[in-house]
Amino acid sequence: MRFFIDTADVEEIRDAHAMGMVDGVTTNPTLIARSGRPFEEVITEICGIVDGPVSAEAVSLDAAGMIAEGRELSGLHPNIVVKIPMTTDGLKAVGVLSSEGIATNVTLVFTSMQALMAAKAGATYVSPFVGRMDDLSADGMEVVEQIVSIYNNYGFQTEVIVASIRNPLHVLESALIGADIATIPFTVIRNLASHPLTDKGIEAFLADWDKRRK
Ligand code: E4P
Numbered sequence: 001m002r003f004f005i006d007t008a009d010v011e012e013i014r015d016a017h018a019m020g021m022v023d024g025v026t027t028n029p030t031l032i033a034r035s036g037r038p039f040e041e042v043i044t045e046i047c048g049i050v051d052g053p054v055s056a057e058a059v060s061l062d063a064a065g066m067i068a069e070g071r072e073l074s075g076l077h078p079n080i081v082v083k084i085p086m087t088t089d090g091l092k093a094v095g096v097l098s099s100e101g102i103a104t105n106v107t108l109v110f111t112s113m114q115a116l117m118a119a120k121a122g123a124t125y126v127s128p129f130v131g132r133m134d135d136l137s138a139d140g141m142e143v144v145e146q147i148v149s150i151y152n153n154y155g156f157q158t159e160v161i162v163a164s165i166r167n168p169l170h171v172l173e174s175a176l177i178g179a180d181i182a183t184i185p186f187t188v189i190r191n192l193a194s195h196p197l198t199d200k201g202i203e204a205f206l207a208d209w210d211k212r213r214k
Contacts, residue, residue: 001175004053004161004183008035008042012186013049019193024052026127026163026183028083028107029059040076047077055105055125057083058093066093074102081124083107086114091121098122105161110138112146119151119158127183129164140164141173148177168192 002023005016008031016022025046035042043056054077058069070082070093081103084090094104098121105125106118110133118126128147130140144162151158159180165171168191174182184192 001179002052002181003189004055004181005189006031006163006165006183006185008032008037008046009186010035010042010045010049013046016186016189017049019189021189022050022052024054024181024183025050026055026083026105026161028057032057043073043080044076047079050079052079053081053103053105053125054079055081055083055107057085057107061087061089063089063092063096066090067096070097070102070104071100081105083127084123086110086118091117094118094121094123098124107163110143112143112150115143115147115158115160116150119156123158125159125161125181127161127163130162130170131164131166133164134166141170141177144174144179145177148179 003021004024004026005013005022006026008027032039047054056073058066060066060069066084073082074080082097083105084093085108086106097104103124105127106123107127109115109126109128115126128143133140147160161181161183162174162179163183165182165184165188171182171192
């Protein structure tokens with residue numbers, strides 16, 4: 001299972017990368033805006049840190065605009081994946097970009113049928129937003145389970161990136177379902193690594209070690 005980090009903060013990316021937990025990066029317009037840095041500058045810096053897929057999102061609403069943006073973004077670095085919103089125009093753009101060998105990540109996916117359409121259009125990745133589904137009292141992980149089954153039934157090569165992850169349980173369930181990738185915020189990566197009994201154990205060992213030396 002691959003872990004992507006869901007951020008445009010290069011310090012977070014460097015930190016998680018040093019732990020060996022970053023197989024790729026996803027960004028979106030909100031995360032880029034939060035970084036306070038120019039889009040191309042931050043995306044290029046991220047590509048210099050991580051040797052893996054880096055998703056950068058197109059912001060046009062029409063297919064022609066998305067295609068033009070996609071071509072431009074993919075020219076920035078060979079690891080760029082063009083993130084395309086799940087709309088009818090988005091599907092058209094994915095078809096053209098994929099025929100040109102440009103990797104795409106269909107984003108803002110909330111149903112398994114949207115994911116099926118993205119795969120049929122030729123998407124490299126599909127991103128179901130589990131946290132946003134859970135926020136509306138839907139079961140995000142159930143949708144991921146359906147997508148994985150459907151892709152397996154028909155042998156689609158499109159990979160599932162579980163996105164909008166809010167907590168360690170989302171990552172656990174993604175792993176149990178067999179999703180290809182989870183894109184995880186930095187705070188959740190840290191939470192996955194920590195346990196109060198680990199901290200308590202270290203404290204006790206160090207206290208005992210100090211006693212021994214006295
Ligand atoms: C990643 O591809 C998505 O843009 C991201 O996971 C969305 O997360 P959010 O629902 O916490 O904004």
